[in-house]
Every structure is written in C-alpha cells, then in structure tokens.
Amino acid sequence: MAEPRPVLEMAGIVKEFPGVRALSDVDFRLFPGEIHALMGENGAGKSTLIKVLTGVYTLDGGTITLDGRSVRIASPLQAQQAGISTVYQEVNLCPNLSVAENIFIGREPTRLGRIQWKRLRREAAELVDRLGLDIDVGAPLSSYPLAVQQLVAIVRSLNTGGGEGPGTKVLILDEPTSSLDRDEVLQLFSLMRRLKDEGVAILFVSHFLDQIYEVCDRMTVLRNGTLVGEHMVSDLDQVGLVQLMLGKAMGQLDELHEHQLRSDAGDTLVQAEGLGRTGGIAPFDLEIKEGEVIGLAGLLGSGRTELARLLFGADQPDTGKVTIDGRPVSMSAPNDAIGAGVAFCSENRKSEGLVPDLTVRENIILALQASRGWTRPIPVAQRDELVAKYIKALDIRPANPEARVGQLSGGNQQKVLLARWLITQPKLLILDEPTRGIDIGAKAEIQKLVVSLSEEGMSVLYIAAELEEVLRLSHTIGVLRDRRLVAQIANGPEITPSRILETIASGEHQ
Amino acid sequence: MTTSSTTPSRWRALTRHHLFWPVAVLILLLLVNVPFTPDFFSVRMADGHLYGSLVSIVLFGSPLILVAVGMTLVIATGGIDLSVGAVVAITGALACSYISDQNDQGALSGVLLAMGLGLLAAVVCGLWNGFLVARMGIQPIIATLIIMVAGRGVAQLITDGQIITINSEPYKLIGGGYWLTLPFSIFVVAAVVAVTVALTRRTALGLLVEAVGGNAEASRLVGIRSRRIKIMVYMFCALCAGIAGLMISSNTSAADGNNAGLWIELDAILAVVIGGTSLLGGRFSIGGTVVGALVIQTLTTTIYTIGVPTQTNLVFKAAVVIVVCLLQSPKFRAKVFGAKFAARFAAKGGAKPAAAAADPAAATEAAPKMEVS
Incomplete structure (x- = not known):
C-alpha cells in the first residue's frame, strides 16, 4: 500500500539548552488518521519535541513541514492557528470559570464586541454532547474531578476551528491518561478513535505501555535526545519496545520480582485510631510497624491521598488520634508530623513539591533547613557533601x-523530592504516586529504593495506581473504597491483583 | 581564533549577570548628565566635606534605598507593602514630637529615646501588617493599604496637623550630618544593606523567603513556618522604613505628617523591580534593589540638571521607567536585538556553541531574575 503524504514532517530537529543538547537531529512524521505514540524515558526528549512543535520552544535547527508547506512556529498561538492543538499532562485551565467559558476562553463568539453568552453555552453543550460527555457546561470547572477537567481540556483544544468542528489537523496528547481511571481512559480512547476516523493525526504520549498497544498504530522511539526508530505498533512487542527505550536488555525489572519481602516486622511505629476528616476520609485505624511497607490500593478518588495527608498533618483531622513512637502527635500542621519523623512526597510534584525557581541543591536541602529553622543554616561544606551524595545515590541528571x-x-x-526527604532521615516516608508520569527506568529505581529503605528499617506508606506495583513492594495492603479503608491484607504469594480488585469492587475481603 | 571565541563568551556571561542591565541603565543615566553639567563626576572637598553630584545622589537616595531594601524581602515572599510611606511619616512625627517636648533638645539620651520610640512604632506597624497578611490571610495589597491610609492620619494626630520643627544637633546627624568627610546617612545605608545581606545570605532566611515566595504550598508541606517568616519580613520592612523616616525628618529637622515619605512606596516597588526581583515572589537580589534605587534617584537628579520643565517631570520619569523595564525583559530584548545578535554570532563562526558551553550556570541563573512582571 502506498503511504499517503504525512500531514506533519519534522526533519533534523535540534534543540539546545545551556549545557544540554535536548534534541539532536531528530526526524519525526505524522500521517493523517493515525494515532502515533511518542516513546522514550524521561529526559529522552519527548516533551522537548512537543514543545518545539507547539512553539513553546524555538528551534535551534531543522525544519517543520505541515501539509507540505514549510512552517516556522514561533508561539503556541501560531501552532494553534496552523491546526496543531495540544493537551498537556497538567490541566492548564481556569478552575473558577465555567466549563463553557473554559472551552471558549480567548475566542468567545461575539457580536458587536459583546460576548454572546447564550450561543457560547449552547455551542459548548453541543460540543460536549457530541463527544459523549455528561457535563453541565454551566458549572464551574472546579466542581468536576481532575479527570473530567482533563477531558474538558481536550474538548477545548479541539475547538480551535470556531465551534463548527475540529479545525485541528494534529492533536497532541501529552500524558493525558496519567490521572484518569479505567472508564475515563476508555472514554478518551473512543474519542481518540472517532477523531482518527475524521482524519486527525494524533500524537499520543503515555507511560502506560498497555495503553499504547491498545490504541496506537505507529510509534517513534527517542533515547537521550536522539531518534532510535519508527515502528508500526504491530511489528514491535512490548519487550522489544522497552529494550529500545532503555537501550539495554530487560532484567532491571526482573530483579524486583525475585526480591524477598521482609517478613519479620519490627515494633509499632505509627498507630492511628479513629483518624478521619469529614469530606476526606471516614475514620480509620492503622498500624505501621518499623520497616514495614504499607501499600494503598483503590480507585482514583477512593481516599488514598486523603488518608496520607491526614497522617502528615497536611489536612487537619476532625476525629481520632495518632501516636508515633509511643508519643501522641497533634497533626495540626505538617510541622508536627515532620517533627515526629514523617516525610511526605505529594502526588502533585509541581504545585505541592518543587520550588521551580530554586536550584536542585536548594530544593534538596529545603526540608532539612526548615526543620533547623532560619537561624541555623547547614554549614556549606556539609550541605554540599550531602547534596552531592544524594545526587549520586539517586542518579539525578543533570548532576x-x-x-x-x-x-x-x-x-x-x-x-529531587525524594532526596529532599531522605536527607532528613525520616522514620515514615509517605510516597503518593511517586512513579506517576515517570519513565520505566526511573520507576524501577524508585521501587528498588523503597525496598532497600524498608530493609534499613524505614517504614513506607506507598500509594500507586498500578496494583502490581503495590503488590510487589508492600508487606501490607490497605484497600480503599469510597473514602473508607475497607481492608488491610497481609501480602503473600496467594494475594494477586485480581483478589485485590475483588476487594476494591466488593468492599469485603475474605 | 582564541580571542574571537573568548571575548563573546565573557561578554555573554557579563550580559547575563543579573545586575548587568540595572547597572548599565544607571551608568547611561549618569552619562546623560555630562553634556549638561560638564563637572558632573567631579567630587570636591570643602570644609572637610566631600561635595559633588555623585555624593548627593547617594545622600538624597538614602531613604529610598532603605525602604526598597526592606520592600525587596516582602516582595520576595510574594507580598507587597504599601504602608512604608506612612510608616516613614509616623516615625519622623513621633521622634520629632518627643524631641520638641524636651527642655534640652540636644541631649543625646533624649534623642536616642526619641529614635527608639519612633522605630518601635514602625516595628509595631510591621507586626500589624504581618499579622493581617500571615495570620488573617488578607491579601497584602489590602492589608498594607490600611496603614498606608490610616498611618498618615496617625502621623498628623501626633503632630497636631502642624509641621513640627526641632533644633537638635545629635538628631541632625542621621540625615544631614557628616562623618569621615561623607554624609552620615551613607554609613547608615551601608550598615543596613550589609546587615540585610548577612541576615538573608549568611543565615537560611533568604532561602526560606525565596521558597515561601516561590511555592507557598510546597513550603508549608516541607515544614517551613511561613507565617513566622512573613511576619518577620513585614516587621523588617517597617523597621527599614522607620530608619528612613528618622533620616528624612533629621535632614529637614522637621516632621511633616502629610508629606514625609509621600509616594515613596511606589518608588521603592519600582526600585525592587528594576533590581530584577519578580513581583511574583521567589528569587530576590538586594544588590539589584540598591542599584534600582540609585537609578530612580539619578533619574530624579537628571530631570533637574537637564532642565526638564517641572510640569512634565512625572511624565518624563514614567517614560524612562518604561524603557528601563522593557530593557530588562529578556523577551523584549530577544524581539528587538535578538535577530541582530544571532546574526553577529553566526558570522563569527563557532563562537556561539563555545559561549553557550562556557557558562551554563550564568544563563540559568540570570533568566528568572531578569523577569519583569
């Protein structure tokens, strides 16, 4: 079959940052009516390539051809006008505005300079309806969960054609599924397939390999800013793909399977009794032993994060009490928990973790410095040594x-966030989705780290969306359902993902 | 070959330093004066005192530098303090009215007590601001608006609506006296700047302030006591304004509740921004703020020396400020000069990669600091 002409061709793309060559001589093409996966580890250059394509970054070399015409994309607006729409991992919308306003923001239908509110509502409702979404377009965006907000972001990006239908030729979805549950993912996929049938070329980035194989036709693999290859999805199996991405054979992940879980649990470290918060999570009892890894399983929004936040004092509990090391802790602020040796890596790296303007070093020492107070700075030599040690130990790049x-x-x-807390030598480390949105290599490294920390006697509360991940690491699995801790299951060979799923579904554990 | 590749790299490193544009603007403004006042840069000695335009720029700019330095820390936490002008007035009014009530206005103990009283009042104002912002959660611009408006009223109550004049030699020293041939206020400013830099960079205060301003929620979750830090910063800002208030009233030997420090908060905010600290909070630069304040004072001086008609003063000042802010914006520079620079580097062949590799740190460091919001 003769290949049709690509709608988009990028050739010899080069992008440099100070001291880093993020992309060197990368070729990429996209055909109309296909779903194309862009694969690679974190730092392989996926995001950079997308940002070059959408005009967020300017090119340092190479050409972009759209519909046979050479184009220069200098801004996200130009990209949109050229028919390239993007939905990023983090939702970039205004939560305080209504769904309809968000969909049309910046291009509201106007007459004589006045916004036609009725028309705006009607067109938004039609659009949402056509895509099979059950959303009240008049409600504020913030009244919907993050997953729905993501879908709204996609609707918004499609609408560049002026409400009539997608004027979009190329739709870029950068990690759209990382916060969606299974049903929502399926909803997204059916939407993607419909758009594909309409001739839209979709560029899809996801860390879930299963999803790639479920929905994509073709893929391009990047590694360290260079092109590794372009393959039809049907021609390359998952093992082959992972090997291409990592540039080495599997094995890194297998080690984990062989790892023996520590059976001899230590003394009780944390004891929570009747801890709860209205609108957050129903009162629960939880005991965490020294060196124990407790994994929390449950659907998105089942109360995993809420439970973790109560144990850290990030939210204030209404009921119950917590003792750590036999001493009661008030949990009225994170400081109380930190003082008792609890550390918390939030699932929202950007908004609740990093201070983006500060350096790697400053971010790493922040928690330790905060506990010392402002009057006692960490001595420079000690600080540099600690930072260098953790950059090396965790293989932070650039170093x-x-x-x-x-x-x-x-x-x-x-x-960096892990280093920030490890440096404080906590007794309990709470990791909320530490592997979300990161590549398979880093994922394995972080999981191995959890195992070795537990062996050294640190307790870990581990939250992950993937059941296999929770099962692989945990001594005990806490199952959450509808904001209630419904079961605590001791891990063992007979515990399988399907049994956990049953518990999640039924709320009971036999 | 070596020279052609190292010269641009040094030049680039220099232009990317966060103080480059503020200093460049300052020098440019100073040079503008030369055709109008040929002896602009000359400093002469008379009566054991140094005189000259440069000395007077620093002398007259002293209160602004003080206020702007305090303002820098407040802005770095993501806040703003509009009340500094009123605090200047209150401090001066309290100190002068106390001295004017004394039988012996020249008594050192009385003067020290008056200064202490004034500064105490200033710190209390700062505590109030910090309390409203950090404890009550009121937006800084509103919280500090209260003292901005009410404070002037308080200052006028203290002075009974009159301008209090005093005759006190020791008090006169702070803002109008000389020491080691230089105006005494220069030493006060130097001391305050040195203390501020030491306080923020020798301790962890600077880092914690930048963290709070850079990401408030993340700071809360790492256990930074951000309320305490914010209250401290507002108190420090008010203290700086208080010292400026003493200086202004000392310089004129009078307390004017109505006009002392009028609009100084706006000049101070401007100085902070010119100095490269983003109004969004986060990274700050005390050195940049000092240069920024000097730019504004030089501008004021320049307006008088080149004879801009009085009624167009403010418009002229606004125009220059706009140009300065535009020059500092990396985006604007890229738009206006970008193409030209790129062409020049390309012509030199190979110079650009060498330069880029030579100083990655400077590039990443400079970018956020130069942002103008």
Whole structure:
C-alpha cells in the first residue's frame, strides 16, 4: 500500500539548552488518521519535541513541514492557528470559570464586541454532547474531578476551528491518561478513535505501555535526545519496545520480582485510631510497624491521598488520634508530623513539591533547613557533601546542583523530592504516586529504593495506581473504597491483583 | 581564533549577570548628565566635606534605598507593602514630637529615646501588617493599604496637623550630618544593606523567603513556618522604613505628617523591580534593589540638571521607567536585538556553541531574575 503524504514532517530537529543538547537531529512524521505514540524515558526528549512543535520552544535547527508547506512556529498561538492543538499532562485551565467559558476562553463568539453568552453555552453543550460527555457546561470547572477537567481540556483544544468542528489537523496528547481511571481512559480512547476516523493525526504520549498497544498504530522511539526508530505498533512487542527505550536488555525489572519481602516486622511505629476528616476520609485505624511497607490500593478518588495527608498533618483531622513512637502527635500542621519523623512526597510534584525557581541543591536541602529553622543554616561544606551524595545515590541528571529544578525532567524532579526527604532521615516516608508520569527506568529505581529503605528499617506508606506495583513492594495492603479503608491484607504469594480488585469492587475481603 | 571565541563568551556571561542591565541603565543615566553639567563626576572637598553630584545622589537616595531594601524581602515572599510611606511619616512625627517636648533638645539620651520610640512604632506597624497578611490571610495589597491610609492620619494626630520643627544637633546627624568627610546617612545605608545581606545570605532566611515566595504550598508541606517568616519580613520592612523616616525628618529637622515619605512606596516597588526581583515572589537580589534605587534617584537628579520643565517631570520619569523595564525583559530584548545578535554570532563562526558551553550556570541563573512582571 502506498503511504499517503504525512500531514506533519519534522526533519533534523535540534534543540539546545545551556549545557544540554535536548534534541539532536531528530526526524519525526505524522500521517493523517493515525494515532502515533511518542516513546522514550524521561529526559529522552519527548516533551522537548512537543514543545518545539507547539512553539513553546524555538528551534535551534531543522525544519517543520505541515501539509507540505514549510512552517516556522514561533508561539503556541501560531501552532494553534496552523491546526496543531495540544493537551498537556497538567490541566492548564481556569478552575473558577465555567466549563463553557473554559472551552471558549480567548475566542468567545461575539457580536458587536459583546460576548454572546447564550450561543457560547449552547455551542459548548453541543460540543460536549457530541463527544459523549455528561457535563453541565454551566458549572464551574472546579466542581468536576481532575479527570473530567482533563477531558474538558481536550474538548477545548479541539475547538480551535470556531465551534463548527475540529479545525485541528494534529492533536497532541501529552500524558493525558496519567490521572484518569479505567472508564475515563476508555472514554478518551473512543474519542481518540472517532477523531482518527475524521482524519486527525494524533500524537499520543503515555507511560502506560498497555495503553499504547491498545490504541496506537505507529510509534517513534527517542533515547537521550536522539531518534532510535519508527515502528508500526504491530511489528514491535512490548519487550522489544522497552529494550529500545532503555537501550539495554530487560532484567532491571526482573530483579524486583525475585526480591524477598521482609517478613519479620519490627515494633509499632505509627498507630492511628479513629483518624478521619469529614469530606476526606471516614475514620480509620492503622498500624505501621518499623520497616514495614504499607501499600494503598483503590480507585482514583477512593481516599488514598486523603488518608496520607491526614497522617502528615497536611489536612487537619476532625476525629481520632495518632501516636508515633509511643508519643501522641497533634497533626495540626505538617510541622508536627515532620517533627515526629514523617516525610511526605505529594502526588502533585509541581504545585505541592518543587520550588521551580530554586536550584536542585536548594530544593534538596529545603526540608532539612526548615526543620533547623532560619537561624541555623547547614554549614556549606556539609550541605554540599550531602547534596552531592544524594545526587549520586539517586542518579539525578543533570548532576548539577546549580541547575534550576524547573528545567529537570519529571523523573529527576521526583528524585529531587525524594532526596529532599531522605536527607532528613525520616522514620515514615509517605510516597503518593511517586512513579506517576515517570519513565520505566526511573520507576524501577524508585521501587528498588523503597525496598532497600524498608530493609534499613524505614517504614513506607506507598500509594500507586498500578496494583502490581503495590503488590510487589508492600508487606501490607490497605484497600480503599469510597473514602473508607475497607481492608488491610497481609501480602503473600496467594494475594494477586485480581483478589485485590475483588476487594476494591466488593468492599469485603475474605 | 582564541580571542574571537573568548571575548563573546565573557561578554555573554557579563550580559547575563543579573545586575548587568540595572547597572548599565544607571551608568547611561549618569552619562546623560555630562553634556549638561560638564563637572558632573567631579567630587570636591570643602570644609572637610566631600561635595559633588555623585555624593548627593547617594545622600538624597538614602531613604529610598532603605525602604526598597526592606520592600525587596516582602516582595520576595510574594507580598507587597504599601504602608512604608506612612510608616516613614509616623516615625519622623513621633521622634520629632518627643524631641520638641524636651527642655534640652540636644541631649543625646533624649534623642536616642526619641529614635527608639519612633522605630518601635514602625516595628509595631510591621507586626500589624504581618499579622493581617500571615495570620488573617488578607491579601497584602489590602492589608498594607490600611496603614498606608490610616498611618498618615496617625502621623498628623501626633503632630497636631502642624509641621513640627526641632533644633537638635545629635538628631541632625542621621540625615544631614557628616562623618569621615561623607554624609552620615551613607554609613547608615551601608550598615543596613550589609546587615540585610548577612541576615538573608549568611543565615537560611533568604532561602526560606525565596521558597515561601516561590511555592507557598510546597513550603508549608516541607515544614517551613511561613507565617513566622512573613511576619518577620513585614516587621523588617517597617523597621527599614522607620530608619528612613528618622533620616528624612533629621535632614529637614522637621516632621511633616502629610508629606514625609509621600509616594515613596511606589518608588521603592519600582526600585525592587528594576533590581530584577519578580513581583511574583521567589528569587530576590538586594544588590539589584540598591542599584534600582540609585537609578530612580539619578533619574530624579537628571530631570533637574537637564532642565526638564517641572510640569512634565512625572511624565518624563514614567517614560524612562518604561524603557528601563522593557530593557530588562529578556523577551523584549530577544524581539528587538535578538535577530541582530544571532546574526553577529553566526558570522563569527563557532563562537556561539563555545559561549553557550562556557557558562551554563550564568544563563540559568540570570533568566528568572531578569523577569519583569
């Protein structure tokens, strides 16, 4: 079959940052009516390539051809006008405005300079309806969960054609599924397939390999800013793909499977009794032993994060009490928990973790410095030694303590946050989705780290969306359902993902 | 070959330093004066005192530098303090009215007590601002608006609506006296700047302030006591304004509740922005603020020396400020000069990669600081 002409061709793309060559001589093409996966580890250059394509970054070399015409894309607006729409991992909308306003923001239908509110509502409702979404377009965006907000972001990006239908030729979805549950993912996929049938070329980035194989036709693999290859999805199996991405054979992940879970649990470290918060999570009892890894399983929004936040004092409990090391802790602010040896890596790296303008070093020492207070700065020599040690131990790249943390890739940012807390030598480390949105290599590293920390006697509360991940690491699995801790299951060979799923579904554990 | 590749790299490193544009603007403004006042840069000695335009720029700019330095820290936490002008007035009014009530206005103990009283009042104002912002959660611009408006009223109550004049030699020293041939206020400013830099960079205060301003929620979650830090910063800002208030009233030997420090908060905010600290909070630069304040004072001086008609003063000042802010914006520079620079580097062949590799740190450091919001 003769290949049709690509709608988009990028050739010899080069992008440099100070001290880093993010993309060197990368070719990429996209055909109309296909779903194309862009694959690679964190820092491989996926995000950079997308940002070059959408005009967020300017090119340092190479050409972009759209519909056979050479184009220069200097701004996101130009990209949109050229028919390239993008939905990023983080929702970039205004939560305080209504869904309809968000969909049309910046291009509201007007007459004589006045916004036609009725028309705006009607067109938004039609659009949402056509895509099979059950959303009240008059409600504020913030009244919907993050997952729905993501879908609204996609609707918004499609609408560049002026409400009539997608004027979009190329739709870029950068990690759209990382915060969606299974049903929402399916909804997204059916939307993607419909758009594909309409001839839209979709560029899809996801860390979930299963999703790639479920929905994509073709893929391009990047590694360290260079092109590794372009393959039809049907021609390359998952093992082959992972090997291409990592540039080495599997094995890194297998090690984890062989790892023996520590059976001899230590003394009780944390004891929560009747801890709860209205609108957050129903009162629960939880005991965490020294060196124990407790994994929390449950659907998105089942109360995993809420439970973790109560144990850290990030939200204030209404009921119940917590004792750590036998001493009661009030949990009225994070300081109380930190003082008792609790550390918390939030699932929202950007908004609740990093200070993007500060350097890697400053971000790493922040928690330790905060506990020392402002009058006792960490001595420079000790500080530099600690930072260098953790940059090396966690393999943070670039290994430059002076780099601004905002410029690092997702996986490296996560490692910076881990380093920030490990440096304080906590007794209980709470990790909320530490592997979300990061590549398979960094994922394995972080999981191995959890195992070795637990062996050294640190307790870990581990939250992850993937059941396999929770099962692999945890001694005990806490199952959450509808904001209630419904079961605590001791891990063992007979515990399988399907049994956990049953518990999640039924709320009971046999 | 070596020279052609190292010269641009040094030049680039220099232009990317966060103080480059503020200093460049300052020098430019100073040079503008030369055709109008040929002896602009000359400093002469008379009566054991140094005189000259440069000395007077620093002398007259002293209160602004003080206020702007305090303002820098407040802005770095993501806040703003509009009340500094009123605090200047209150401090001066309290100190002068106390001295004027004394039988012996020249008594050192009385003068020290008056200064202490004034500064105490200033710190209390700062505590109030900090309390409203950090404890009550009121937006800084509103919280500090209260003292901005009410404070002038308080100052006028203290002075009974009159301008209090005093005759006190020791008090006169702070803002109008000389020491080691230089105006005494220069030493006060130097001391305050040195203390501020030491306080922020020798301790962890600077880092914590930048963290709070850079990401408030993340700071809360790492256990930074951000309320305490914010209250401290507002108190420090008010203290700086208080010292400026003493200086202004000392310089004129009078307290004018109505006009002392009028609009100084706006000049101070401007100085902070010219100095490269973003109004969004986060990274700050005390050195940049000092240069920024000097730019504004030089501008005021220049307006008089080149004879801009009085009624167009403010418009002229606004125009220059706009140009300065535009020059500092990396985006604007890229738009206006970008193409030209790029062409020049390309012509030199190979110079650009060498330069880029030579100083990655400077590039990443400079970018956020130069942002003008």
